[in-house]
Amino acid sequence: MSGIYIHIPFCKKACHYCNFHFSTQIEHINDFVDALVKEVSLQKKYLSQPVQTLYFGGGTPSLLTDAQLHKIITAIQVNFSLSPNIELTLEANPDDINFEKTKMWHDHGINRLSIGIQSFQEDALNWMNRAHTTIQSHQSIENAKKAGIDNLSIDLIYGTPHLSKEALLNDIEMLHHYQIPHVSCYALTVEEKTALYHLIKDKKIEDVDANKQAEHFEILVEQLGKIGYEHYEISNFAKPGHQSKHNSNYWKGIPYLGLGPSAHSYNIESRQWNIANNHLYIQNINKGTVPFEVENLETPTRFNEYIMISLRLLEGVNFQVIEDRFGAAYLAHTINIKDQLNNLGQLQNTQKGFCIAKEARFLADGIASEFFITD
Numbered sequence: 033m034s035g036i037y038i039h040i041p042f043c044k045k046a047c048h049y050c051n052f053h054f055s056t057q058i059e060h061i062n063d064f065v066d067a068l069v070k071e072v073s074l075q076k077k078y079l080s081q082p083v084q085t086l087y088f089g090g091g092t093p094s095l096l097t098d099a100q101l102h103k104i105i106t107a108i109q110v111n112f113s114l115s116p117n118i119e120l121t122l123e124a125n126p127d128d129i130n131f132e133k134t135k136m137w138h139d140h141g142i143n144r145l146s147i148g149i150q151s152f153q154e155d156a157l158n159w160m161n162r163a164h165t166t167i168q169s170h171q172s173i174e175n176a177k178k179a180g181i182d183n184l185s186i187d188l189i190y191g192t193p194h195l196s197k198e199a200l201l202n203d204i205e206m207l208h209h210y211q212i213p214h215v216s217c218y219a220l221t222v223e224e225k226t227a228l229y230h231l232i233k234d235k236k237i238e239d240v241d242a243n244k245q246a247e248h249f250e251i252l253v254e255q256l257g258k259i260g261y262e263h264y265e266i267s268n269f270a271k272p273g274h275q276s277k278h279n280s281n282y283w284k285g286i287p288y289l290g291l292g293p294s295a296h297s298y299n300i301e302s303r304q305w306n307i308a309n310n311h312l313y314i315q316n317i318n319k320g321t322v323p324f325e326v327e328n329l330e331t332p333t334r335f336n337e338y339i340m341i342s343l344r345l346l347e348g349v350n351f352q353v354i355e356d357r358f359g360a361a362y363l364a365h366t367i368n369i370k371d372q373l374n375n376l377g378q379l380q381n382t383q384k385g386f387c388i389a390k391e392a393r394f395l396a397d398g399i400a401s402e403f404f405i406t407d
């Protein structure tokens with residue numbers, strides 16, 4: 033099995049915290065779609081297995097018109113073998129979602145919608161410079177359901193200065209109210225080169241507080257658990273049977289092809305990423321070349337990635353997998369570090385290996401780095 037990710041690099045408005053590749057020059061979207069369709073055909077040999085998941089991310093894929101989406105999906109169908117029960121996800125912003133558009137997505141075979149709600153609180157949305165309002169958030173969920181797309185995922189951002197504990201509980205209550213099957217929760221991180229970084233540095237807006245983020249994370253884990261969500265990955269919670277297949281396949285190391293500017297591809301032996309520049313991307317593709325860089329994945333890199341990903345997952349690290357994929361020396365190294373960290377109460381044993389202890393999940397990335405091998 034394999035997956036395809038398509039990056040739609042356009043947004044109506046720049047959110048202050050955003051570190052993804054996008055442009056607000058929406059007038060170039062047609063030229064981009066034409067180039068993307070050419071890239072689909074140039075990359076058709078990258079995957080050797082049927083495609084089980086197709087994911088439109090961005091940027092803002094919900095900006096695509098009926099004709100543009102049709103062109104892209106047709107190109108994918110012509111050039112790849114698609115699994116009959118494919119998971120077809122589209123990321124959408126609430127201000128783009130109306131009944132007609134959702135119906136159009138449903139007709140194109142989109143069977144999972146990931147809605148960038150981020151918060152049901154107006155002041156939190158303003159602080160982030162989101163393009164939508166809370167009313168649009170509610171309407172977007174209702175419209176998606178009305179059009180027949182029940183398999184919804186909602187993104188929430190926590191730990192922002194205006195988000196009180198009560199407001200976060202209210203956001204969680206909304207998930208319950210709408211019976212949303214999947215939720216991705218992200219602590220707001222302040223990345224350099226974002227507008228947010230400069231606004232905070234210039235003391236124009238309030239900074240984020242790491243303690244508050246840790247407290248919000250605990251509330252999310254506890255409250256979402258109480259209403260039936262399984263915490264299957266550090267940032268992801270799902271009702272039974274509703275885990276994201278696309279992301280789960282990334283975490284299992286299944287090959288995927290990324291199309292569009294800045295999109296990454298992975299085929300076990302190497303990782304490659306397209307140029308993060310819309311103009312140069314279109315120019316190169318029109319000349320018949322995909323502009324990308326590639327990194328061959330040596331054993332230490334693959335091991336570090338395995339540890340990083342596994343410690344973010346509920347099922348954790350599997351000793352047998354380490355021995356089979358990386359050998360006895362890597363297994364000995366893993367057990368040695370695990371024994372040291374066990375004494376700090378950061379890990380817990382599982383039947384097949386170990387995972388992060390519940391209380392230490394917020395620290396997963398830092399704990400993973402203790403296992404890294406650098407050469």
Ligand code: SF4
Binds near residue numbers: 046052092
């Ligand atoms: S809509 Fe998404 S991709 Fe676009 S600026 Fe906002 S966070 Fe970034």
